[in-house]
């Protein structure tokens with residue numbers, strides 16, 4: 001499994017992977033995904049296994065010191081092998097190099113696996129976002145501070 005920068009040719013695989021990872025209403029449409037990828041300060045890292053995209057993380061810098069994880073997707077067949085952790089660590093490394101101090105994200109309250117994952121990696125719930133993904137689909141806003149070494 002190797003990590004590399006995103007290429008335009010990855011787009012369709014990434015969009016399909018996102019639909020595998022998230023339920024309707026939370027998975028991104030093609031146009032949403034395209035818009036996130038083309039944000040000026042977007043940073044996207046892809047994980048490839050034998051030529052297939054099996055994971056990616058997409059983040060962007062909201063300001064000089066604030067980073068945001070837009071999505072982190074790992075194919076079901078590649079989970080629990082440390083890939084999510086590697087992708088997030090690489091995004092955080094890039095954020096840190098760009099001067100980011102604080103990273104935020106939103107995840108569905110029902111997504112207990114993602115919440116466990118992010119808490120394991122040092123993120124904390126900071127706000128409950130009612131109906132964030134639509135009626136009855138609440139989210140947690142989670143956050144961590146960078147700039148200190150953490151055991152990964």
Ligand SMILES: CC(C)(COP(=O)(O)OP(=O)(O)OC[C@H]1O[C@@H](n2cnc3c(N)ncnc32)[C@H](O)[C@@H]1OP(=O)(O)O)[C@@H](O)C(=O)NCCC(=O)NCCS
Nearest residue numbers: 021072073074079080081082083084085113114116117120
């Ligand atoms: C959340 C997700 C990215 C984790 O990816 P992964 O590659 O399986 O995660 P890792 O193997 O790096 O796991 C790191 C740690 O997170 C925790 N974790 C991961 N999956 C977990 C699970 N199913 N149950 C409990 N804890 C879990 C564990 O502490 C794990 O460490 P360990 O394996 O040493 O116990 C993946 O499950 C996924 O893509 N889910 C669907 C999309 C999603 O919810 N994305 C996040 C919201 S943006």
